[in-house]
Amino acid sequence: MILNSVSVDCVIFGFDKSGLRVLLNQIDKEALIRSLPDQASSDQIKQIYERHPVLTGDNYWSLFGGHVPEERDLDEFAKDLLFQATGLNDVFLQQINAFGSLHRVPYTRVITVGYYALINPDYYDLKQSNLAKSLQWFNLNELPLLCFDHDLIIRKALTKLRQEVMYHPVGFHLLPEKFTLTEIQSLYEVILNKKMDTRNFRKKLAKMELLIDYGEKQQNVAHRAAKYYQFDIQVYERLKMEGLNFRIE
Amino acid sequence: MILNSVSVDCVIFGFDKSGLRVLLNQIDKEALIRSLPDQASSDQIKQIYERHPVLTGDNYWSLFGGHVPEERDLDEFAKDLLFQATGLNDVFLQQINAFGSLHRVPYTRVITVGYYALINPDYYDLKQSNLAKSLQWFNLNELPLLCFDHDLIIRKALTKLRQEVMYHPVGFHLLPEKFTLTEIQSLYEVILNKKMDTRNFRKKLAKMELLIDYGEKQQNVAHRAAKYYQFDIQVYERLKMEGLNFRIE
DNA sequence: GCAAAAGTGTTCGTTTTACACCCATGT
DNA sequence: ACATGGGTGTAAAACGAACACTTTTGC
Numbered sequence: 001m002i003l004n005s006v007s008v009d010c011v012i013f014g015f016d017k018s019g020l021r022v023l024l025n026q027i028d029k030e031a032l033i034r035s036l037p038d039q040a041s042s043d044q045i046k047q048i049y050e051r052h053p054v055l056t057g058d059n060y061w062s063l064f065g066g067h068v069p070e071e072r073d074l075d076e077f078a079k080d081l082l083f084q085a086t087g088l089n090d091v092f093l094q095q096i097n098a099f100g101s102l103h104r105v106p107y108t109r110v111i112t113v114g115y116y117a118l119i120n121p122d123y124y125d126l127k128q129s130n131l132a133k134s135l136q137w138f139n140l141n142e143l144p145l146l147c148f149d150h151d152l153i154i155r156k157a158l159t160k161l162r163q164e165v166m167y168h169p170v171g172f173h174l175l176p177e178k179f180t181l182t183e184i185q186s187l188y189e190v191i192l193n194k195k196m197d198t199r200n201f202r203k204k205l206a207k208m209e210l211l212i213d214y215g216e217k218q219q220n221v222a223h224r225a226a227k228y229y230q231f232d233i234q235v236y237e238r239l240k241m242e243g244l245n246f247r248i249e
Numbered sequence: 250m251i252l253n254s255v256s257v258d259c260v261i262f263g264f265d266k267s268g269l270r271v272l273l274n275q276i277d278k279e280a281l282i283r284s285l286p287d288q289a290s291s292d293q294i295k296q297i298y299e300r301h302p303v304l305t306g307d308n309y310w311s312l313f314g315g316h317v318p319e320e321r322d323l324d325e326f327a328k329d330l331l332f333q334a335t336g337l338n339d340v341f342l343q344q345i346n347a348f349g350s351l352h353r354v355p356y357t358r359v360i361t362v363g364y365y366a367l368i369n370p371d372y373y374d375l376k377q378s379n380l381a382k383s384l385q386w387f388n389l390n391e392l393p394l395l396c397f398d399h400d401l402i403i404r405k406a407l408t409k410l411r412q413e414v415m416y417h418p419v420g421f422h423l424l425p426e427k428f429t430l431t432e433i434q435s436l437y438e439v440i441l442n443k444k445m446d447t448r449n450f451r452k453k454l455a456k457m458e459l460l461i462d463y464g465e466k467q468q469n470v471a472h473r474a475a476k477y478y479q480f481d482i483q484v485y486e487r488l489k490m491e492g493l494n495f496r497i498e
Numbered sequence: 499g500c501a502a503a504a505g506t507g508t509t510c511g512t513t514t515t516a517c518a519c520c521c522a523t524g525t
Numbered sequence: 526a527c528a529t530g531g532g533t534g535t536a537a538a539a540c541g542a543a544c545a546c547t548t549t550t551g552c
Contacts, residue, residue, distance in 0.1 A: 005252045005319075006360050070254075070358045074349020098347040098362040100323020109319045111255050111362070113347040182504075199506070200542070223503040224549030245496070431531075448533070449515065456513095472529040473522035 002044045002067040005109055008078050009065035009150065011096070011116040011157035012085060015174040020140050020190050022154060023085065023119070024061040025132040032131050041069070051107055054147045061136075061144045063153060065112065078115040084131055092118040092173040096153070096160050104149045116157040118173035165191050166247045169210060169239045172231050178214040180226035181205070194248055208244060210235045251293045251316040254358055257327050258314035258399065260345070260365040260406035261334060264423040269389050269439050271403055272334065272368070273310040274381040290318070300356055303396045310385075310393045312402060314361065327364040334384070341367040341422040343413070345406050353398045365406040367422035414440050415496045418459060418488045421480050427463040429475035430454070443497055457493060459484045 012023040029049050036042045048067070054060045064085040068077050075095070082091055096114035104110070138144060140158070143151065165171045171187055185201050205211065214228035261272035278298050285291045297316070303309045313334040317326050324344070331340055345363035353359070387393060389407070392400065414420045420436055434450050454460065463477035 003254045003358065003360070005255055068349070068360070071351070073351045074347060074360060077349075095346060097344060098323060100317070100326075100362065102320070102322045109252065111252070111317070111323060113349065113360070180504085197542075197544085198504090199544085202505085203507095204541090218504095218550095220551080221503080221549095222501075222551045224505075226504055247494075429531085446516075447531090448517085451532085453514090467523095467531095469524080470530080471524045473531045475531055 001038070001070045002041045003070055004044060004048075004067065005111060006068045007065050007110050007112040008068055008074065008081060009063040009112050009114050009153055010078055010081050010085070010093075011063055011114065011154050012082070012119055013116060013157070013161065013174065014119045014121060014137060015187055015190065016121050017186075018139060020158075021137040022140060022143070023064070023135065023137055024144070024146070025064060025085065025135045026058065026061060027056055028131055028133040029056045035131060048108075052105065052147075056133075059145050060147045061138070061150075062147045063150045067110075074113060078113075082117050085135070086119065086123065088119070088123055092170060094160070094164070094170075096157050099149060099153060099156075101149070112153070114153045114157060116161060118161075118170065120173060120176055122176045162191060167243045167245065169208075169231075169236050169244060172210075172236065178216065178228035178230050180218065180228060181211075182226060184229075188246065192248060196248060204246070208235070208239065210239060250287070250319045251290050252319055253293060253297075253316065254360060255317045256314050256359050256361040257317055257323065257330060258312040258361050258363050258402055259327060259330050259334070259342075260312055260363065260403050261331070261368055262365060262406070262410065262423065263368045263370055263386055264436055264439065265370050266435075267388060269407075269423075270386040271389060271392070272313070272384065272386055273393070273395070274313060274334065274384045275307065275310060276305055277382040278305045297357075301354065301396075305382075308394050309396045310387070310399075311396045312399045316359075323362060327362075331364075331366050334381075335368065335372065337368070337372055341419060343409070345402065345409050348398060348402060348405075350398065361402070363402045363406060365410060367410075367419065369422060369425055371425045411440060416492045416494065418457075418480075418485050418493060421459075421485065427465065427477035427479050429467065429477060430460075431475060433478075437495065441497065445497060453495070457484070457488065459488060 014021045014023065033042050033045055036045060044067070049055055055062060064081045066077070066081055068074060072080070075093075078093055078095075079089070079091075082093060083089060093115055094117075096116055098111055098113050100111040102109070104112070140154075143154070146154070161170075165188070171184070171191065174187060175184060181202055182198075184205070185196060185198065188201070189196055210231050211229040212232050214230045216228045218225040218228070263270045263272065282291050282294055285294060293316070298304055304311060313330045315326070315330055317323060321329070324342075327342055327344075328338070328340075331342060332338060342364055343366075345365055347360055347362050349360040351358070353361070389403075392403070395403070410419075414437070420433070420440065423436060424433060430451055431447075433454070434445060434447065437450070438445055459480050460478040461481050463479045465477045466474040467477070468474070
C-alpha cells in the first residue's frame with residue numbers, strides 16, 4: 001500500500017561542459033502501474049493519474065517522484081527512485097526539505113519530501129528507464145514546463161547544493177573519476193555562478209590536499225594537455241566531517 | 250480531517266545562564282481531543298493515542314507535535330503548534346528535515362517533519378499550555394526519556410542550529426531584547442561547544458556593526474556593570490541575506 | 499608559427515590568532 | 526580592600542585579492 005499524502009521527488013543534477021543540468025522525465029503511466037507489486041497500490045496510482053492528467057501530459061516534465069509505500073523507509077525509497085531513473089546505486093543523495101503548501105498539488109493534499117542527487121558524468125548516458133516515456137537532461141536556465149511546484153523544488157535544491165558545496169567537498173560527486181583542475185574550477189563557477197581566479201583557486205585547492213595526481217594527461221587536445229587528478233577518499237572523508245571553506249566573497 | 254501518515258514535531262530551544270535548553274511536554278489527551286474542530290479528527294486522534302500509550306505516559310516526554318490537518322499548510326501548522334505550546338506568534342521557526350524511518354513509530358507508519366524554534370527568554374515563563382499535563386525546560390545534556398525518535402530529532406535540530414548560527418545571525422533570537430556582550434559570547438560558546446577569546450570575539454562582532462548601544466547598564470551586580478546592547482534590525486536583515494562568518498577553527 | 503588552454507609567484511592589504519592587564523561595582 | 530566579571534590593544538602569522546607571462550600541444 002501507498003501513503004496517499006506523502007511523496008518523494010528527486011532532483012538529479014549532472015555537470016558537463018555545457019553546465020549544470022537536471023534530469024527530468026515524462027512518465028509512462030501504464031508501465032508504472034504494471035511495475036507495482038499489489039492491486040491496491042495500482043488502484044491508488046491509477047486514481048492519482050486520473051486526478052492529475054498533467055503528470056502524463058506531453059507538455060509537462062516532472063522530477064522523478066512517487067508516493068511512499070507504507071513499508072518502505074523514506075531515504076530508501078528516494079534511492080529506489082534514483083535507481084529506477086538512472087540504474088545507479090551508491091549515488092550521492094541528500095534530503096532538501098519537506099514541501100507542504102496547501103495547494104501544491106491541485107485537488108489533493110500531498111506533502112512531498114525533496115531530495116537531490118549528484119551524478120558522475122561517467123554514467124551520463126543512461127539506459128532509458130522503462131518507466132519513462134521520455135527522459136532528458138535540461139540546462140538549468142532552459143527548463144521546460146514543470147508540473148506542480150517542481151520548479152520550486154529545483155530552485156531549492158540548487159540553493160542547498162550551493163550551500164553544501166561551499167563548506168563540504170561534495171562537488172566532486174559531479175566529476176568523473178579523473179578530472180582536470182580546470183574542470184573542477186568550472187564546476188565551482190557554474191554552481192556558485194561566479195568567475196574565480198585560476199591561481200588563487202588552485203592555491204586553495206592545493207592547501208586542502210584533497211587531490212592526487214592520476215598520472216595521466218589529456219590526449220589529442222589542441223593546446224597544452226592538462227594533468228588528470230582524482231580525489232583522495234581518505235581526505236574527502238575527513239573534510240566531509242570537518243568542513244572546508246570554498247566561500248567566495 | 251487529519252493526515253494519518255504525516256506529523257510535525259517542534260524542537261523549542263531556549264537559552265539562559267544554565268545553557269541551551271529544550272521545551273518538552275506531556276500531553277493531556279482529553280484536553281487535546283476536546284480542542285479538535287470535528288468528530289472525525291477526534292476519532293483519529295483517539296485511535297492514535299490508544300495505539301501509542303507512551304504519548305500520555307508519565308515517564309516519557311515529547312516534543313510539541315501533531316498530525317497535520319488536511320486543510321492546513323505544513324509551515325503554518327508548525328506555527329500553530331508553537332503557538333499552542335508557548336502562546337507566542339512571530340517566533341523564529343525553521344524546518345529541520347523529514348524523518349521517515351520505517352519503524353520510528355511502532356505499529357503505524359508516520360513520517361514526521363521536524364522544525365526548530367528559537368525562543369527569547371523574555372518569554373521564558375510560559376503560561377502553561379492547556380493541552381499539556383506538564384511542560385518543562387530540559388537542559389540538553391539532561392534530557393528525560395523521550396518518545397519515539399524525538400531524541401534523534403533534537404540532535405538533528407542542534408546540528409542544524411550549529412550550522413545556521415555560524416553563517417547567519419539567528420543566534421540573536423535566543424537573547425532578550427537587551428543583552429550584554431558576555432551573554433552573546435556565552436550563547437555562541439554553548440551552541441558551538443567551544444571556548445572563544447573575548448577580545449577577538451568582540452572585534453569580530455564590532456566589525457559586523459550588528460549591535461547598537463541600548464543606553465543602559467546592568468544594575469546591582471557585584472562587579473563592573475556591563476553595557477546592554479540590542480541588535481540592529483536593518484543590519485540583521487542584511488546579514489541574514491548576505492551571511493556572516495562566525496566560524497571558529 | 500599561431501591559436502588555445504595549462505600552468506605558475508609575488509605583492510599588498512586584511513583577517514586571524516595569541517596573549518595580559520586595568521576598571522567598575524557590591525560586599 | 527577584595528572578589529568578580531567587564532572591558533581593552535598590539536604584534537606576528539596566515540590568508541585573500543589582484544595581477545601577466547611562459548609552456549605545451551595540434552593544426
